[in-house]
Amino acid sequence: MTGKTLTIDPITRLEGHGKIEIFLNDQGDVADAFWQVSELRGFERFCLGRPAEEMTRIAPNICGICPSAHHMAATKALDDLYDVAPTPTARLIRQLEFNAFYIEDHYVHFFFLAAPDFVVGPDADPAERNILGVIRKLGKEIGARVIDIRKKNREIIRLVFSKPPHPEGGLPGGVSRGITADERRRIKEIADDSVAFARSAMDIYKEVVLRNKKNLDLLQSDAYQLKTCYMSLVDENDRVSFYDGTVKVIDSNGKALFRFDPKDYVDHIGEWVEPWTYIKMNFLKHIGWKGLVEGPETSLYRVAPLARLNVADGMATPLAQMEYAQMFDVLGGKPAHHTLAMHWARLICALQAAEHNQIIASDPLLTSKDIRNMNLRLKRVGIGCVEAPRGTLFHHYETDDRGLLTKINLIVATQNNAAPISLSVKKAAKEFIKGGEVREGLLNRVEMAFRAYDPCLSCATHALPGQMPLLVNIRDTGGRVVRTVRRS
Amino acid sequence: MKTLILGMGNPILSDDGVGLHVAQALDGIFADTDVRTCALIGLDLLDIVTGYDRVFVIDAIQNRRYPPGTVVKLAAAEEAIHLFSSHGMHFFEILQLGKDVGIAVPEVVGIYGVAIVTECLFGESLSPQMACLQDGIVRQIAEHVSRKML
Numbered sequence: 001m002t003g004k005t006l007t008i009d010p011i012t013r014l015e016g017h018g019k020i021e022i023f024l025n026d027q028g029d030v031a032d033a034f035w036q037v038s039e040l041r042g043f044e045r046f047c048l049g050r051p052a053e054e055m056t057r058i059a060p061n062i063c064g065i066c067p068s069a070h071h072m073a074a075t076k077a078l079d080d081l082y083d084v085a086p087t088p089t090a091r092l093i094r095q096l097e098f099n100a101f102y103i104e105d106h107y108v109h110f111f112f113l114a115a116p117d118f119v120v121g122p123d124a125d126p127a128e129r130n131i132l133g134v135i136r137k138l139g140k141e142i143g144a145r146v147i148d149i150r151k152k153n154r155e156i157i158r159l160v161f162s163k164p165p166h167p168e169g170g171l172p173g174g175v176s177r178g179i180t181a182d183e184r185r186r187i188k189e190i191a192d193d194s195v196a197f198a199r200s201a202m203d204i205y206k207e208v209v210l211r212n213k214k215n216l217d218l219l220q221s222d223a224y225q226l227k228t229c230y231m232s233l234v235d236e237n238d239r240v241s242f243y244d245g246t247v248k249v250i251d252s253n254g255k256a257l258f259r260f261d262p263k264d265y266v267d268h269i270g271e272w273v274e275p276w277t278y279i280k281m282n283f284l285k286h287i288g289w290k291g292l293v294e295g296p297e298t299s300l301y302r303v304a305p306l307a308r309l310n311v312a313d314g315m316a317t318p319l320a321q322m323e324y325a326q327m328f329d330v331l332g333g334k335p336a337h338h339t340l341a342m343h344w345a346r347l348i349c350a351l352q353a354a355e356h357n358q359i360i361a362s363d364p365l366l367t368s369k370d371i372r373n374m375n376l377r378l379k380r381v382g383i384g385c386v387e388a389p390r391g392t393l394f395h396h397y398e399t400d401d402r403g404l405l406t407k408i409n410l411i412v413a414t415q416n417n418a419a420p421i422s423l424s425v426k427k428a429a430k431e432f433i434k435g436g437e438v439r440e441g442l443l444n445r446v447e448m449a450f451r452a453y454d455p456c457l458s459c460a461t462h463a464l465p466g467q468m469p470l471l472v473n474i475r476d477t478g479g480r481v482v483r484t485v486r487r488s
Numbered sequence: 489m490k491t492l493i494l495g496m497g498n499p500i501l502s503d504d505g506v507g508l509h510v511a512q513a514l515d516g517i518f519a520d521t522d523v524r525t526c527a528l529i530g531l532d533l534l535d536i537v538t539g540y541d542r543v544f545v546i547d548a549i550q551n552r553r554y555p556p557g558t559v560v561k562l563a564a565a566e567e568a569i570h571l572f573s574s575h576g577m578h579f580f581e582i583l584q585l586g587k588d589v590g591i592a593v594p595e596v597v598g599i600y601g602v603a604i605v606t607e608c609l610f611g612e613s614l615s616p617q618m619a620c621l622q623d624g625i626v627r628q629i630a631e632h633v634s635r636k637m638l
Contacts, residue, residue: 108530132584147589
C-alpha cells in the first residue's frame with residue numbers, strides 16, 4: 001500500500017470554498033490533515049477610495065450569513081472614526097437589533113446544520129441528514145416554530161434597521177429611527193415568545209444529545225477536544241456581551257492572560273500566513289507564533305460560542321446563567337475544550353439574546369426620541385468590534401481628511417478560528433479514519449469537527465458566496481488520483 | 489396566477505450578479521409578474537418566494553463547459569451558484585421544508601443558469617465581456633419565460 005491524500009472539497013454545508021486535505025500513511029492511517037481555504041482576497045481593495053459611511057452597506061454584502069454583524073461592526077467603527085458615542089436610546093436599539101440577529105442566526109445553525117448530525121445521525125444517508133430529516137424525527141411543528149421565531153425576529157430587524165438581512169439603520173452616533181409605544185409592545189411580544197422558544201430548544205438539545213449515549217459520547221470524545229486559548233468580548237462584570245465590551249483572553253488552563261480595548265487589537269492579535277491556504281491564521285502576539293499546536297504552549301485561540309462561555313465569568317441574564325452552570329457541570333468545569341459543545345453554548349447565547357431583548361423592551365429609554373448624536377468630528381481612524389455570532393469581529397478603517405477610505409482591515413471570526421479549525425479536523429481525522437477505511441459516515445465525523453465552528457469562508461477570505469458538492473479525491477504518493485467520490 | 493422572476497447574485501461580485509442584472513432588465517416585460525432580486529440564501533429564499541404560484545430563477549453558473557453568456561436551462565439546481573447554501577440547505581430543500589410545514593410555496597417553472605467569466609472579481613457592474621453579452625442573454629431568457637407563461 002502507498003500513502004494517499006484524501007481531499008474533501010468543498011466542504012458540505014459551509015459558505016464559500018474550502019476543502020480538507022487528509023494525508024494517509026502506508027497503513028492507511030492519517031498522517032496529517034489540513035483545512036484549506038482556496039479563495040482569493042480582495043475585498044479591502046474594492047472598498048478603498050469610497051466614503052467610509054458606505055461601509056455599513058457594503059460590508060454586509062460580503063455574503064448572506066453575517067450581515068448584521070458586519071453592519072454593527074461597521075457602525076461602531078464609524079462611531080470611532082467620527083469620535084462620537086451613540087445616545088443611550090440608540091445603543092438600546094442597536095442591541096435590540098443585534099440580539100434579534102443572534103436569535104435567528106443561532107437557531108438556523110443549530111436546527112439546520114448541527115441537529116442533522118445528532119438527530120438523524122452522523123452515519124445517516126446524506127440525503128436524509130438535513131433539516132427535512134430532523135423534522136421527520138422531531139415533528140413538523142418544530143420546523144414551523146423555527147421558521148416562525150426567525151420570522152418574528154426578522155420583523156424586529158426590519159422595524160429598527162429597515163432591511164433584513166442587510167440592515168441599514170446604523171449611523172455614526174446613533175440610528176436612523178426611533179421606536180413608538182405600539183412598536184415596543186410588539187417587540188415585547190416577540191421577545192417573550194423568543195424566550196419561550198429558547199427554553200424549548202434547550203430541552204430539545206438535552207433530550208437529543210445529553211440523554212442519548214451515542215451523542216453524549218461524541219460530545220465528550222477526545223477526537224473533538226482541542227486545548228487552546230480563548231478570546232471574547234465581556235461586559236464590565238465579565239459577563240458574556242455581544243454588542244460591546246473589552247476583549248478578554250484566557251489560556252488553555254482557563255487562566256486570564258490579558259484583556260484589551262478593541263481599538264488596540266493590532267497590539268495583541270498576530271496574523272500568520274501559510275503557503276497552503278489563503279486564510280490568515282491568527283495567534284496571540286504576546287506568546288508568538290508556535291505553529292499548529294494545542295496545549296499549554298499554544299498561541300492559538302478560539303472564538304465563537306464556546307469561547308464566549310469559557311472566557312466570561314457567567315451569562316448576563318438569569319435563565320442563560322442557569323444553563324451556563326449546567327453546561328460546565330456536565331463538561332467537568334472550565335475551560336471546556338469540547339468543540340462539539342459549541343452547539344450547546346450557541347443555544348445558551350441565543351437564550352441570553354432573547355432574555356436581553358425582554359429587558360430592552362421594558363426599558364423606558366427605548367421610546368425616547370434622542371436617537372442620534374450629531375457631534376461628529378472626523379479623526380481619520382476608526383475601529384469597531386462586536387462579538388459576532390461566529391466570534392469576535394473587528395473592523396478597522398482609516399481615511400483621508402475628506403473621509404475617503406485609505407485603509408481597511410477586517411478580522412473576522414473564521415480567521416480567528418482558522419488554525420484551530422485545521423487542528424480540530426486533524427484530530428477528528430486521526431480518530432475516525434484508520435486502516436484506509438474511508439466511508440461516508442467517517443468523513444462526516446471529520447466534517448463535524450469544523451462545522452461546529454460554523455465557519456464562513458466568504459467573510460474570512462472576503463470573497464465568495466455559494467456552495468458546491470462534496471468531492472473526495474484519494475491520491476497516491478505520486479499525486480495520482482486513484483479514487484474519486486462525489487456527493488451532491 | 490402570481491408569478492415571480494427571481495434574479496440571484498451578489499451585487500458586489502461583478503459577474504456573480506448577472507442574475508440581478510438580467511432580472512432587472514426583465515422588469516415590466518411580463519404582465520402580472522413580479523421581478524425581485526436577491527443576494528440571499530437558505531431560509532431567506534423562503535421568505536421571498538412564499539405566496540407565489542410559480543417562480544422563474546436566474547442565477548450565475550461557472551462551468552468551463554459553457555462559454556460566457558451561455559444560457560443553460562437547469563433541470564436541477566446543482567450547477568447554479570446561489571441555489572446552494574452553506575449554512576443549511578439548498579433551494580429545493582427550502583421549498584420542501586416549506587411544503588412540509590404547510591407554507592404555500594411556488595412551483596419552480598424554470599431555472600436559467602448564465603455562464604459567467606469569473607465569480608471572484610469584486611465590482612458593482614458586470615465584466616466588459618459579460619456586459620456586451622447582456623442584451624442577448626435577456627432576449628433568450630425572455631423568450632423562454634414567454635413560452636412557459638402560455
